[in-house]
Amino acid sequence: MFLMMNAWERILIILEKSLKPGLFKLWIRPLRGIFDPESGRLSLEAPNEFIASWVKEKLESAILESSQDVLGLTPELLITCSSNNNGHSSPIRTCRNIIRQEQPALPVNTPLKVVSSFQFSFDDFVVGPCNELAFVASKSFCRENISSDQLFLCSSTGLGKTHLAQSMGSFMAAQANRKNVRIAYLTAEEFANQLVMALKAKRMEEFKARFRDQIDVLLLEDIHFFQGKEKIQNEFLSTFNSLQCQGKKIVLTSTFLPKELSDIDSNIVSRMCRGFLAVIDRPDMSTRQEIVRNKANSLQVNLSDDVTDYLAGSIQNDIRQLESCLHNLVFKARMLKESITLDLAMQVIQNYDIQNNKMDLDQILDHVCKLFQVSREGICSKSRKKQHVMARNVAFYIARRFTDFSLKEIGYRLNRRHSTVIKGITNVEKEISRKSPLGRQLKQTVNQILA
Numbered sequence: 001m002f003l004m005m006n007a008w009e010r011i012l013i014i015l016e017k018s019l020k021p022g023l024f025k026l027w028i029r030p031l032r033g034i035f036d037p038e039s040g041r042l043s044l045e046a047p048n049e050f051i052a053s054w055v056k057e058k059l060e061s062a063i064l065e066s067s068q069d070v071l072g073l074t075p076e077l078l079i080t081c082s083s084n085n086n087g088h089s090s091p092i093r094t095c096r097n098i099i100r101q102e103q104p105a106l107p108v109n110t111p112l113k114v115v116s117s118f119q120f121s122f123d124d125f126v127v128g129p130c131n132e133l134a135f136v137a138s139k140s141f142c143r144e145n146i147s148s149d150q151l152f153l154c155s156s157t158g159l160g161k162t163h164l165a166q167s168m169g170s171f172m173a174a175q176a177n178r179k180n181v182r183i184a185y186l187t188a189e190e191f192a193n194q195l196v197m198a199l200k201a202k203r204m205e206e207f208k209a210r211f212r213d214q215i216d217v218l219l220l221e222d223i224h225f226f227q228g229k230e231k232i233q234n235e236f237l238s239t240f241n242s243l244q245c246q247g248k249k250i251v252l253t254s255t256f257l258p259k260e261l262s263d264i265d266s267n268i269v270s271r272m273c274r275g276f277l278a279v280i281d282r283p284d285m286s287t288r289q290e291i292v293r294n295k296a297n298s299l300q301v302n303l304s305d306d307v308t309d310y311l312a313g314s315i316q317n318d319i320r321q322l323e324s325c326l327h328n329l330v331f332k333a334r335m336l337k338e339s340i341t342l343d344l345a346m347q348v349i350q351n352y353d354i355q356n357n358k359m360d361l362d363q364i365l366d367h368v369c370k371l372f373q374v375s376r377e378g379i380c381s382k383s384r385k386k387q388h389v390m391a392r393n394v395a396f397y398i399a400r401r402f403t404d405f406s407l408k409e410i411g412y413r414l415n416r417r418h419s420t421v422i423k424g425i426t427n428v429e430k431e432i433s434r435k436s437p438l439g440r441q442l443k444q445t446v447n448q449i450l451a
Contacts, residue, residue: 006034006035007033007035007042007067007070007071008032008033008034008035008042008044010070011033011042011063011066011067011070011071012028012029012033014066014069014070015028015062015063015066016028018062018065018066019059019062022190022193023059025190026190026193026194027051027054027055027058027059028055028059028063030046030047030051031044031045031046031051031055032044032045033045035067035071035075039076040073040075040076041075041076041077041078042063042067042075042076042077042078043078043080044063044077044078044079044080045079045080045081046079046080046081047081048081048206048210049081049203049206050197050198050201050203050206050207051081052079052080052081053201054197054201055079056079060077060079063077064077118166118167118169118170118173118185119166120162120163120164120166120167120170121166121167121170121171122135122138122139122167122170122171124294124298125160125163125164125167126287126290126291126294128283128284128286128287128290129284129287130159130280130281130282130283130284130287131155131159131160131164131280131281131283131287133278133279134153134155134160134161134164134278134279134280135164137151137276137278138151138153138164138165138167138168138278139171141168141249141251141276142168142171142172149244149247149248149249149250149275150244150249150250150251150252150271150272150274150275150276151249151250151251151252151275151276151277151278152251152252152253152254152258152272152273152275152276152277152278153165153251153252153253153254153278153280154253154254154255154256154257154277154278154279154280155255155279155280155281156255156282156317156318156400156401157255157318157320157401157429157433158317158318158319158320158321159280159281159282159283159317159318159319160280160319161221161253161254161280162221162253164280165185165219165221165251165253166185166219168219168251169183169185169217169219172217180216181216181217182214182215182216182217183215183216183217183219184210184211184215184217184218184219185219185221186219186220186221187220187221187222187225188220188221188222188223188224188225188226188236189222189225191211191220191232191236192225192226192229192232194207195207195232195235208238208239211239212239212242212243212246215243215248216248216249217248217249217250217251218239218243218248218249218250218251219251220250220251220252220253221252221253222253222254222255223252223253223254223261223272224254224255224256224261224422224426225426226264226268227261227262227263227264227419227422227423227426228263228423230265233264233265233268234265236268237265237267237268237271240268240271241271244271250275252272255425255426255429256407256422257277257279258272258273258277259273260407260418260422261422262417262418262419262422262423263419282316282317283316283319285312285313288311288312288313288315288316288319288322289308289309289312291312291319291322291323292308292311292312292322292326293308295322295323295326295327296308296326296330299326299327299330301330301333301340303340304340304341304342306342307340307341307342307345310342310345310346310349311325311326311329311345311349314349314352315349315352317401317402318401321352324352325348325349325351325352328348328351329344329345329348329349332344332347332348352447360403361399361403361405361410361413364395364398364399364402364403364449365379365395365413365414367449368391368394368395368398368449369391371391371445371448371449372387372390372391372394372445373387374387374388374391378391379391379392379395379414380413380414380415381415382415389424390442392414392416392424393424393425393427393428394428394442394445394446394449395414396410396414396421396424396425396428397424397425397428397429397446398446398449400421400425406418407421407422428442432446
């Protein structure tokens with residue numbers, strides 16, 4: 001398989017391993033490359049001048065180094081942009097490369113024909129009482145069965161808001177050739193990164209055109225990332241207003257409800273509340289069982305009822321972890337050439353968060369204090385010592401996910417405003433999702449507390 005790849009595809013593999021994931025997705029993934037062995041030239045085409053100039057300035061040496069590893073020589077590197085071809089403007093290319101331009105570059109006003117590489121679809125989403133409203137709203141939104149041109153999805157981590165957001169993108173992208181729909185899908189952090197780079201490169205007009213004029217649907221995840229970032233909020237609000245005035249669709253997701261967000265412009269909160277809002281709650285036992293069965297079917301395995309019930313009963317608050325656990329269980333059974341038994345499931349599940357009994361806030365605080373070797377008074381004080389801050393944020397995170405306390409109640413117990421609770425939770429989630437050294441440490445800490 002590797003030998004059948006062209007030179008640029010092999011170089012991409014090296015770059016993906018050597019660069020930070022965000023850097024690779026944002027700047028390298030959108031490039032198209034062709035290597036000419038006769039001239040020794042590697043020609044790269046960027047979707048616009050902004051990306052072309054940034055890659056040439058910041059990543060040229062990394063590309064040449066990876067090329068040397070693959071080709072055995074240092075090629076002549078030529079970086080151009082598609083907007084240079086026949087005077088055409090560059091098509092939109094999202095930072096996650098979810099929508100890829102498959103046709104020659106077209107003028108800005110010409111609708112783009114796109115194909116989808118979204119990971120999820122509505123077909124593999126398990127519907128239960130906890131998510132039925134969000135599921136129906138998402139499908140109706142795609143089919144224009146609801147009057148609102150805006151949808152806000154809210155849930156805790158791992159409960160399906162990303163699944164539904166990508167399902168909407170997948171559904172609408174499948175209709176794109178017929179309806180000429182142009183879709184941008186990215187996180188709020190990626191939106192902010194592109195904005196910052198555009199400001200530094202003095203290419204704000206390109207940025208504005210990309211997100212206001214060259215798309216019909218904006219799917220923006222983790223909107224709570226904008227908290228406390230005033231300049232980014234101002235640009236997003238202008239983008240928000242522009243898209244709405246043009247009758248374009250906007251989908252936002254967050255771990256928090258609009259009313260729970262702090263340090264966010266009141267105008268943004270007001271606009272988020274104007275659209276349809278759907279909350280995904282924690283799934284009940286029957287829904288979790290169906291999720292396990294559905295995932296097992298996709299992996300082409302049969303599970304006994306006792307294994308299904310054990311997995312569904314043990315991992316209650318994070319569907320992503322539940323599916324990951326089953327995947328690893330199947331993989332281990334196949335590697336060992338064993339049957340999937342309850343004993344094997346009990347071995348695998350030790351690596352995951354197990355919720356057998358609900359914890360109360362006092363238990364959480366006791367566990368946190370013991371593990372971080374701090375006092376209850378310390379984490380409830382105004383101390384900004386690193387140990388106290390980390391312990392406090394972990395307590396916020398666990399209390400939010402594994403108790404029914406509101407943000408206000410959690411903040412009250414630790415002498416903090418609910419805005420501080422949100423920031424602490426967001427910081428923990430971000431580090432864990434990035435799988436950074438700190439994130440892995442925090443994940444391990446959370447697992448120890450929940451064990």
